[in-house]
Amino acid sequence: MLRDDSSLAEEVRQEILECDQDLRALEGAIVREMIPRDQSDDHSAVLEVRAAAGGTESSLFTSEMFAMYQKYAAYRKWGFETLSVSESELGGYKQASASVTGTGVYGRLKYEAGVHRVQRVPATETHGRLHTSTMSVAVLPQPRDIEVVLNTNDIKVDTFRAAGAGGQHVNTTDSAVRLTHKPTGIVVSIQDQRSQHQNKAKAMKLLQALIYEQQRKTAVEERDEKRRQQIGSGERSERIRTYNFPQDRVTEHRLGVTVWGVAGFMSGTDSLDNLLEQLSAHDLQENLTRLME
Amino acid sequence: MPLLREAVQQTHRTLEASHIPDARLEAEVMLMNVMRLQRHDLFSQQETEVSPQQEEALAHILERRLQREPLAYILQYKEFYGVNLLVNTDVLIPRPETECMVEHALFMALMGMETPKLVIADVGTGTGAIAINLAMHLPAARIFAVDYADAVLDVAAYNIRAHNVGDRVTLGKGDLLEPIPEPVDLILANLPYVPSGRIPDLQPEIRWEPQQALDGGPDGLDLIRRLLQQAPSKLKEHGIVLLELDPEQVPAVQAMAEEIFPEAEMSVEKDLAQRDRIFVINRGMEYC
Numbered sequence: 001m002l003r004d005d006s007s008l009a010e011e012v013r014q015e016i017l018e019c020d021q022d023l024r025a026l027e028g029a030i031v032r033e034m035i036p037r038d039q040s041d042d043h044s045a046v047l048e049v050r051a052a053a054g055g056t057e058s059s060l061f062t063s064e065m066f067a068m069y070q071k072y073a074a075y076r077k078w079g080f081e082t083l084s085v086s087e088s089e090l091g092g093y094k095q096a097s098a099s100v101t102g103t104g105v106y107g108r109l110k111y112e113a114g115v116h117r118v119q120r121v122p123a124t125e126t127h128g129r130l131h132t133s134t135m136s137v138a139v140l141p142q143p144r145d146i147e148v149v150l151n152t153n154d155i156k157v158d159t160f161r162a163a164g165a166g167g168q169h170v171n172t173t174d175s176a177v178r179l180t181h182k183p184t185g186i187v188v189s190i191q192d193q194r195s196q197h198q199n200k201a202k203a204m205k206l207l208q209a210l211i212y213e214q215q216r217k218t219a220v221e222e223r224d225e226k227r228r229q230q231i232g233s234g235e236r237s238e239r240i241r242t243y244n245f246p247q248d249r250v251t252e253h254r255l256g257v258t259v260w261g262v263a264g265f266m267s268g269t270d271s272l273d274n275l276l277e278q279l280s281a282h283d284l285q286e287n288l289t290r291l292m293e
Numbered sequence: 294m295p296l297l298r299e300a301v302q303q304t305h306r307t308l309e310a311s312h313i314p315d316a317r318l319e320a321e322v323m324l325m326n327v328m329r330l331q332r333h334d335l336f337s338q339q340e341t342e343v344s345p346q347q348e349e350a351l352a353h354i355l356e357r358r359l360q361r362e363p364l365a366y367i368l369q370y371k372e373f374y375g376v377n378l379l380v381n382t383d384v385l386i387p388r389p390e391t392e393c394m395v396e397h398a399l400f401m402a403l404m405g406m407e408t409p410k411l412v413i414a415d416v417g418t419g420t421g422a423i424a425i426n427l428a429m430h431l432p433a434a435r436i437f438a439v440d441y442a443d444a445v446l447d448v449a450a451y452n453i454r455a456h457n458v459g460d461r462v463t464l465g466k467g468d469l470l471e472p473i474p475e476p477v478d479l480i481l482a483n484l485p486y487v488p489s490g491r492i493p494d495l496q497p498e499i500r501w502e503p504q505q506a507l508d509g510g511p512d513g514l515d516l517i518r519r520l521l522q523q524a525p526s527k528l529k530e531h532g533i534v535l536l537e538l539d540p541e542q543v544p545a546v547q548a549m550a551e552e553i554f555p556e557a558e559m560s561v562e563k564d565l566a567q568r569d570r571i572f573v574i575n576r577g578m579e580y581c
Contacts, residue, residue, distance in 0.1 A: 063298075063336065070337040082333045087317065091302070098333070159389075159566040165539045166566055167390045168487050168507050171498040173322065173364050174315040175389040177565060192332070193322045195372045196389035196565060197396075 040141030040216065041107030044079075046209040048097040048138040051088065058133040059092030061118045061243075064266065065135060066096045069112075071268030078102035083206045084190055099142060099205055106141040111279040113139045113240075120245030130246065134239070140213040142205070150208065156180040157200070160189075179203045186210050250275075255282055295348070298339035300324055304355060311359055314496070319364055326368055327351045361497035371420075376429070378420045378452050383444035385506035387422040390564040391483050394537055395426045397562050397571055398481055401533060402431055409433040414473050414527065416482040416520060419506065421449035421462070423481055428458035439465040439472045441505075469516065470523040478529055482520055483537040488513040513538075514545060521546075521553050531577040540569040550574050 047069055051062040073080035079101035086095040100109065117134045125131065160176045176191035177199040188210065190203040242251045243262055250259045252275055265271040295303065301320050308316035321335055327350040330338060343351070357367050365371040365386045371378055373387040374395050380386050402411055411434040415424040418438035428436055438453075440446055446464050453462050465472030470480070486509045492499070499507065509515050517536055524534060538546055543561055550559055550572070557576045564570035 063339065067337045067339065070333055074337075080333055082336070085336075091298075096336070157565050157567075161566045165541075166564065166568055167388055167537065167539060167570060168385070168485070169491070169495055169499075169539075170388070171363055171386055171496060171502065172314050173319050191318060193318055193372070195374050195376075195392060197374045197392045198372070200565070 038107070038110070038141075041110075042104055043106045044099065044101040044142040045106040045109050046083070046097060046140045046142050046206060046213075047100050047109060047112075048095070048140070049093065050095045050136050050138070051093060052134045052136070055133050056088070056090040056092065056124065057118070057120075057122050057131050058135055059088035059090060059094055060122075061092070061116075061133060062094070062096070062135040063092040065116065065137065066093060066098070068266045068268045068272070069098070069100070069109075072272055073098075073100050073102075073268075075269045075273065076102065076105075076108075078105055081202075083202055084188070097206065099202075099209075101142070106139065108276055108280070109139045110141075111276055111283070112137045115239045117239055117242045118245070119242060140209045141216065142209045142212070150181070150204075150211070154182050155207070156182060159196070160191075175199055177203050179207050181207055181211060184211060184214060186214070252279070255279065294342040294344065296339065297324060297328065297335065297341045297343060300343045300348075300351065301335070304351065307355060308358065313358065313361070319358070322364065322368070323351060323354050323358075327354070362501050363498045366501060373420075373422045374426045376422075376426060376456060378422055378425075379448060379455070380420055381448060382501060383442070383503060384419045384448045385502055387420055390566075390568075390570050391422060391537060393562065393564045393570055394481055394483060394535055395423055397573070398423070398427060398479060398535060399430050402427075402434070402479065410435070411479060412475065412477040412529075413437070413479045413481065414439070414470065414477045416469055416480065417484045417506075417516075418449050418464075419445060419483070421452040423483065424449070424462050425452055425456050425458055427481075428461045429456065432461075434461060436462045437465055437473050437477070438462055439467060439469070441466065441468060445503075469520050470527045473527050476527055476529045476532070478532050480520075480524060480528055480532065480534045482517070482535070484516040484520060485509045486513045486517065486538050486542065512542075512545065514542060514549075517542075517546060518549060521549050525553060528576060533576065534572075534574040536572040536574075537570060538572055543569050543572060546572050 049062050049066045051058040070080050081099045083097045083099055085093060088094045115134050115136045117132060119130055119132050121128055122131050158178050160178065164170070173193050174191060175196035176189060177196055178187065178189040180187045186207065188203050188206045190199045192199050240253055245262055248260060248262050250262055250265045255278060257278065259265055259271055259275060261271060301324050304320035304323055305317050308319055313319065325332060325335065327347045328343065354367050358364060363386055365380050366382060369379060369381065371380045371386050374392045378387065409431070411431060413427060413434055413436045415436060415438045418424050418440050421438055424436045424438035427434060438449055440449065443466065446466055449464060453459050485505065485507050487507045489508050489511055492504065492508060517538065528534065536546065547559055550557070554574055554576060557574045560573045561569045562571040562573060
């Protein structure tokens with residue numbers, strides 16, 4: 001028995017509607033897949049903070065930034081393992097680095113790379129003048145072990161022990177290890193109160209990350225994607241954010257966005273997370289736009 | 294009440310003024326200890342106040358440290374090869390160089406041995422550092438850990454229990470290899486090897502350590518000499534001996550070893566400071 005035309009037409013119309021929706025969803029998925037993503041987004045990362053030359057303010061701010069990232073890692077339930085710290089005699093840090101582990105850590109933290117500027121009245125300032133100083137953040141994707149194969153012959157291992165017999169002749173807390181990667185000249189050193197064995201393991205991890213970053217940067221330049229990765233390229237000359245304490249605001253220059261509450265921001269919780277979310281969305285948008293061109 | 298970062302800085306300065314080595318590192322360790330913090334907390338908690346009780350505890354530690362008492366004895370532990378060991382003045386504080394002994398022993402064990410069921414002797418075990426780490430990485434091995442005094446063996450026993458390797462590590466008391474009941478595949482010995490005459494010139498911290506654990510006699514080789522003499526009857530036909538020593542002792546030890554084990558292959562392994570540290574006598578074990 002034939003059904004009448006109108007109900008058949010209705011069925012076909014429904015089917016067309018559904019196919020249309022599926023088509024649009026698939027188109028969206030194809031476009032998203034086509035956006036070139038940084039392969040390293042899923043990876044863990046090595047975070048490095050560095051003070052600008054001279055000035056107590058810069059090194060103090062550097063140590064505060066390091067603390068902020070440690071708190072943010074805790075907030076995101078990521079692992080945070082300090083790899084190296086270099087103190088400034090004036091207080092704060094000259095340099096510090098940490099291994100931040102978890103899924104998608106690099107994809108998130110990469111937006112922190114660049115120069116951060118602080119404006120505030122330092123504790124030591126007697127006339128209430130506002131000082132401006134900077135510090136820089138570098139974020140390197142941490143390779144999974146299989147991605148960076150290091151030839152042990154290329155690595156020179158040594159310690160900081162002075163001349164002398166060592167062994168039973170010496171009793172110290174330090175068991176620092178220094179690794180030099182001969183082909184690239186990269187040197188890492190780890191000093192900790194833990195066993196030399198642990199220090200060597202940490203140093204190897206840091207070395208792997210640095211070598212991977214070098215390899216990755218070369219590959220990226222070859223593909224001419226430097227422009228595309230502007231936001232997350234880790235270029236140290238970009239001033240990306242200003243922390244103004246008297247006005248209690250944090251201004252993100254890449255988005256032209258101001259976040260209120262410096263202390264809240266530096267507590268490494270919602271405020272920072274939200275901003276990183278915005279940066280991520282902006283990045284995605286940019287990539288999408290470029291794709292359409 | 295001072296902030297954590299102020300306390301670290303202050304402690305650092307105090308230690309440095311007394312020329313205590315690794316002042317900064319030690320200051321951090323002391324604060325980590327009294328405030329029960331992990332290393333990374335030193336940064337995120339730097340604005341935390343140190344309580345009066347914590348200040349007092351720190352003062353006690355500092356007072357002892359300024360007498361040059363080793364930090365490991367004050368805190369009562371030393372980390373070795375990733376493992377925390379109880380230490381007290383009855384035992385020598387494990388040195389980082391000895392970690393290379395563990396590494397080489399593991400390398401040889403894992404690369405060359407036909408059977409995982411190795412029998413190993415750790416002579417002069419002290420804290421049990423070597424024996425415990427080998428037991429942890431070689432689950433099928435049987436290890437004899439020996440030393441000459443009850444007080445020392447008590448510490449080793451504690452550490453063996455703490456790391457749950459009592460089923461595979463047996464303690465023995467006696468002179469060098471004498472307590473070993475059967476020939477073994479691997480003999481490891483970190484025996485005292487400092488020449489007596491050198492001891493007074495060493496850093497003050499060393500005065501707190503048991504002198505018998507350091508003093509190897511006039512040339513530092515008294516115990517190594519006797520061990521080598523005992524070794525042939527306690528080492529299997531294809532066994533290996535690993536001895537920790539000083540770089541300048543290599544020629545003398547080589548001469549002794551060649552006399553006692555004429556057919557064996559000799560080699561020297563370096564520690565991470567690139568100094569000759571481990572003398573290897575290989576009676577015929579093949580490993581890649």
